[in-house]
Amino acid sequence: MIRFYNGRIMTMAEDCSVTSGEVWTDGDKIAFVGTPSAEQLKAASFEREIDLDGDLLMPSFKNAHTHSAMTFLRSYADDLPLQDWLFTKVFPMEAKLTGEHIYWLTKLAILEYLTTGVTASFDMYFEPDAYVKANIESGFRTVLCGSISGEPSNLDRLEGYMKRFNKMHPLISYRLGFHAEYTASRELLEGMGELARRYKLPVSTHNSETAKEVRECKERYGMTPTELFDSLGIFDYGGTCFHCVHVSDRDLEIFRDRGVYVVTCPGSNSKLASGIAPVTKMLKMGIKLGIGTDGPSSNNCLDIFREMFLTAALQKLAENDAAACPAGEVLRAATVGSAHAMGLFDCDIIAEGKQADLVVVDLMQPNMQPINAIAENIVYSGSKTNVRLTMCAGKVLYERGEFFIGEDAKRIYAKSNEIINSLRD
């Protein structure tokens, strides 16, 4: 067992309130939360006791939308219009990627997730075997999101992946999903709806990221992407939609009524000039919210602190109201909301029996002082420098700047540079 003591605890079971007490983990689970009796302490056997020294233990962050292996394109093609960026820079480079590349580039992303207190990613990319290998070796949790496009012949592959990856390893799961309306045939979308109903499962997808995407879908089908998906039964068992920048009130009603999660990606949406998602309205309607970074090619980093600040700050700007989108709601979205959006219902809060996916927030840093309000400090002032320790499934993978993922960080950096250099013309 591992014992965290002498600190502050934010369980997030209810709100963002902070209590004292201890948390013990046993294997991959949380075994105890509270103030132990002398007897309990005497009976317990700890392999490690971590003195929090006043720091905060809280549920780890989850990155509910990303394309991890796109690390190789970080700062490769910035300050370009979206279409140029995607078609002349991103797609030609991606076409050259091999499984071996994906493996190393994913490890690079995992290092960065750990520095920002993230213990799980909801990832949409290709070469899933190489991707999964990198995650398992690192001890990092990931949920693969189906990303098929094109014709319905791809549905068999999706089904196969789902069956295979969901029984592969405790850290790995797979969810039904497709890339986006604009890369799918109508037949594929119909098949997607059938699959959702057959398995009674939620479906995840990119949705309404750009105005162009929505406009063209309306031209094709006379409906928004959300209306189209719903009409085909894709959301009959819920789902998760990434971005949702250009959504109508009717779209939002569908999300609410079908229990569809929205994952907002404010860093990517601002850097690519896609727009500001109506998060305030979503929260008011009771739509469930998660937060994601999107891939490091559009963002360009995987920093959940920056995403949290942006989520709140962009709403204040868009609503012309400094009171919009308060810190507590944002912190909840980045932890509990994101976990639920990716189906990780046992990785959401600090409670006995839950997965030990935890982060220690270093409060003894200038940006966290004085301690007026901890949730507000994290959302409005927090940074990667405040991540003291990141634990996934009961294992410490990052602590005070050091990584424990079974691979030397410098080797991963060297491999990443090697890969991008080999892919350039």
Add this chain to the structure above:
Amino acid sequence: MIRFYNGRIMTMAEDCSVTSGEVWTDGDKIAFVGTPSAEQLKAASFEREIDLDGDLLMPSFKNAHTHSAMTFLRSYADDLPLQDWLFTKVFPMEAKLTGEHIYWLTKLAILEYLTTGVTASFDMYFEPDAYVKANIESGFRTVLCGSISGEPSNLDRLEGYMKRFNKMHPLISYRLGFHAEYTASRELLEGMGELARRYKLPVSTHNSETAKEVRECKERYGMTPTELFDSLGIFDYGGTCFHCVHVSDRDLEIFRDRGVYVVTCPGSNSKLASGIAPVTKMLKMGIKLGIGTDGPSSNNCLDIFREMFLTAALQKLAENDAAACPAGEVLRAATVGSAHAMGLFDCDIIAEGKQADLVVVDLMQPNMQPINAIAENIVYSGSKTNVRLTMCAGKVLYERGEFFIGEDAKRIYAKSNEIINSLRD
């Protein structure tokens, strides 16, 4: 002398290009930049040789608008409308501050500046003696900005401060300035113009931060604040204006023609829902730009990396153009532009004879890998975790998480908590 070697150098003398070579400092100045001959190396005597190991040495960042001692109100009153925040929360607490408080709260801010690679602040607050003491003791550079308001009787005090603080210490300087149009009488503004012309000096002030401020100024004077200031000769010798969110084309022409610097504060402007400054237009017109955090009560942190990302990202959103406000321009604004906006013309670039105000950016972190483009990496992906070393006037004040400012950080944290607790009702 101190020798930086075996790394990358971004001098910013021209653009953001990166070269190899060495930088030597001697006392508070840069003594050598380039590739030394064997003879030069033999003749040199170094008190310390810093192996950059591939990391980047660049000019330090400057925070061109802040109220440092407002650290005590960090996360004290968030998610409130601007007027409530200012009048019911900030002003009543500020009224209780003593010089002793300012001294400790300033030291807290200095710690945070150092973690983000900032070596100088352009600060507007009160109790200047206590403030200056904290800076000198810490070895930190600061430019005090006059902040008078109300009646012209305060002009004498301003003049006195300017004379006293400008000859006090090499790290300290003082610039003519007043708080804002909306807190000044017309007579004060007229006197300000006279003072500017008498001393032939630039004048700094808050300007057009909110729509309300501009509207009310127009009602009072039939002019925007910028037009009013210019009509009174306040900008006859240039100046620096903070915020400039709600500015007209005519205002921008005045800035350009008078050589007035604009300091943009996107974190504060978004969190307080003030709006997005037309930075793209400013850059196109050739207006000189700096970047500031504003105080930690509105922001809530003093993180120049977040400000840089926001400067670029908000322009892309506002202009609906992912190509707007490219990274190089932003990096320049946060270093050279900010230095010039506060009158620190000898602290801007890496060149022989310039002040040794430098930062080492740690590139061996996941968010900086692979190395596709360094300026873009810093602006779009950088974080405080990338600040390996901060040097001010030739002295290392921060290195790998440790502070060297002659005071224990934990004592400063304890004092800050003591202060805010004593000030609460």
